[in-house]
Amino acid sequence: MAPLPKRLTGELAAIDEFIDRFDVFLFDCDGVLWSGDHLFPGTVETLELLRSRGKKTIFVTNNSTKSRSDYLKKLSSMGVPSSVDEIFASAYSSAIYISRIMKLPAPKNKVFVIGEAGIETELRSEGIEFLGGTDPSLRRDITPEDYTNIANGSMLDENVGIVLAGLDFHxxxxxxSLGYQYLARGAKFLATNLDSTLPSAHSFFPGAGSISIPLISMTGQQPIALGKPSQAMMDSIEGKFQFDRKKACMIGDRLDTDIKFGLEGKLGGTLAVLTGVCKAEHWEADDAPVRPHYYVDKLSDLRG
Amino acid sequence: MAPLPKRLTGELAAIDEFIDRFDVFLFDCDGVLWSGDHLFPGTVETLELLRSRGKKTIFVTNNSTKSRSDYLKKLSSMGVPSSVDEIFASAYSSAIYISRIMKLPAPKNKVFVIGEAGIETELRSEGIEFLGGTDPSLRRDITPEDYTNIANGSMLDENVGIVLAGLDFHxxxxxxSLGYQYLARGAKFLATNLDSTLPSAHSFFPGAGSISIPLISMTGQQPIALGKPSQAMMDSIEGKFQFDRKKACMIGDRLDTDIKFGLEGKLGGTLAVLTGVCKAEHWEADDAPVRPHYYVDKLSDLRG
Incomplete structure (x- = not known):
């Protein structure tokens, strides 16, 4: 059992030592930097402090509907200065995983996408061929002919080797039916992330995990997930940024995704904030499955 | 461990004794009476034989998109003479369960339906108020306003007490999002059936279970299922037909739905046929979880 986390809020010397210990800080965004449309006070100044001390800041999000440049716009609109190179979203993580880790041989390496434009943008940026996605010809009811043509394969692209499922509002x-059929014929199964819900408007809506779970249930196959806490995402991040895991710290508000992601990735540190989902009581229980190394009441407490 | 089933094919005396033992025969349809669009030879004559010996025949199907009268048309189109009173489909089973077993007090007893017209017909026949279903105003994309109005409840009917999920081609x-929100606010969760796949065109397509599973995953709640092998369906059938379970026999081609349904319902008998999904090797294994009492190679073997 891991020890209880050290509280840094108000502990100036401990905060200084904490910041010195790491070169790279990975940030979850919603619940850490902001909540919904509300930027937490001191967020920008905290990021500036870390950057002024030479730290690399990376924003890691399971949001699969946005490309990195979409997400940069989101950060800018929230008033958080950033650059595309600091952003790591699950759509990008999926593209990197397909192009640099799976490397399926052509021609049977096309991706059937269930998801939105962000995934398409990132697949394109890695030169990956795909179909599905936002194709308007698939935004319609199934017809009697479709059953026959899907079952006999005439509606399928025989070069599909991967099904990638992310959040799809359509x-x-x-x-x-198409996703199932490709999987039944042997395509590899990837999911941008497995979050069953998406927080929005102070409530919850179906998340990417609610799109892939019918396919999991139909095929009995588990997808490789590219979002937190999957280590496939950590491998992708490390593949891109080439940092020393012992000198990296994951900051987040969720024990079961953010903190677990950092712990399983054997990062040097994990820091929980109490401005989102997680409460101190969640790790205080004797049987708490996940405990961060540190916590602060709010991110801006790192300013001392 | 139950003993191996007795094979009746070709055993005239045993068949005669088998038929004599029961008053009621419950039939699964696809894989027993027909396969796809192909009626098995001797099906009609076998049903006539049983009826001529005074037996009640009941057709039990997990198909949730059809009402009983829709299903009667299906039986007629296959050349199987029947009547509405012999048909028990999961949409009807759901309606019976809601009206005669749950009996939620008005006004908070409306049903939010995810499914097709068959469910609506059966709810209407039991005088149950509902919304959703085939309502064309829900066959559209979600809008930014919807998020707010679903989350704050202004788009919801406060009298919804039940969410019923069946196969929905739309x-x-x-x-x-609506189904989740009603469940999160305390509605009871029902599913017509939990079959993840629907056999069609010699392949598989998403079944009713693929419609409910995102809601299961989002809420952590398991629905009460009204299709085989759920005993809620057996209770509904018994509630309607008032038969002696010891004098009833379930006939089907699937161990995990049909035969399990009969065994868990403590029917006097279960008969497997080998014209569908199930093979003899499935029950011959030492660790076979389900063994029928009897089997025939094909249903028409009961004609002796």
Whole structure:
């Protein structure tokens, strides 16, 4: 059992030592930098402090509907200065994983996408061929002919080697039928992330995990997930940034995704904030499955 | 461990004794009476034989998109003479369960339906108020306003007490969002059936279970299922037909749905046929979880 986390809020010497210990800080965004449309006071100044001390800041998000440049716009609109190179989202993580880790041989390496434009942008940026996605011809009801043509393969692209499922606001029966059929014929199964819910408007809506789970249930196959806490995402991040894991710290508000992601990735540190989902009581229980190394009440407490 | 089933094919005396033992025969349809669009030879004559010996025949199907009268048309189109009163489908089973077993007090007893017209017909026949279903205003993309109005409840009917999920060929993000929100606010969760796949065109397509599973994953709640092998369906059948379970026999081609349904319902008998999914090797294994009492190679072997 890991020890209880050290609280840094108000402990100036401990904060200084904490910051000195790491070269790289990985940030979850919602619940850490902001909540919904509300930027937490001191967020920008905290990032500036870390950068002024030579630290690398990386924003890691499971949001699969946005490309990095979409997400940069989101950060800018929230008033958080950043650059594309600091952003690591699950759509990009998926593209990197396909192009640099899976490396399926052509021609059977096309990707059937269930998801939105952010995934397409990132696949394109890695030169990966794909179909599905936002294709308007798939945004329709299934027809009697479709059943025959899907089952006999005439509606399928025989070069599909991967099904990638992310959050799709236009999910329908036809796309699920096609996704199933590709998987049943041997395509590899990837998911941008497995979060069953998406926080929005102070409530929850279906997340990317709610798009892939019918396919999991139909095929009995588990996808490789590219979002937190999957280590496939950590491998992708490390592949890109080439940092020393012992000198990196993951900062987040969720024990089961952010903190678990950092711990399983054997990062040198994990820091929880109490401005999101997680409460101190979650790690205080004797049987708490995940405990961060440190916590602060709010991110801006790192300013001392 | 149950003993191996007795093979009746070709055993005239045993068949005669088998038929004499039961008053009621419950039939699964696809894989027993027909396969796809192909009626097995001797099906009609076998049903006539049983009826001529005074037996009650009941057709039990997990198909949730059809009402009983829709299903009667299906039986007629296959050349199987029947009547509405002999048909028990999961949409009807769901309606019976809601009206005669759950009996939620008005006004908070409306049903939010995710599914097709068959469910609506059966709910209407039991006088149950509902919304959703085939409502064309829900067959559209989610809008930014929807997030707010779903989350704050202004788009919801406060009298919804039940979410009923069946096979919906028009499933979309909006319906899943509404279904989740009703469940999160305390509605009871029912599913017509939990089959993840639907056999069609000699392949598989998403079944009713693929519609409910995102809601299961989002809420952590398991629905009460009204299809085989759920005993809620057996209770509904018994509630309607008032038969002696010891004098009833379930006939089917699937061990995990049909035969399990009969065994868990403590029917006097279960008969497997080898014209569908199930093979003899499935129950011959030492660790076979389900063994029928009897089997025939094909249903028409009961004609002796």
């Amino acid at each position: 999910i329908n029966y036809l796309k699920l | 499933i979309n993000y909006l319906k899943l």
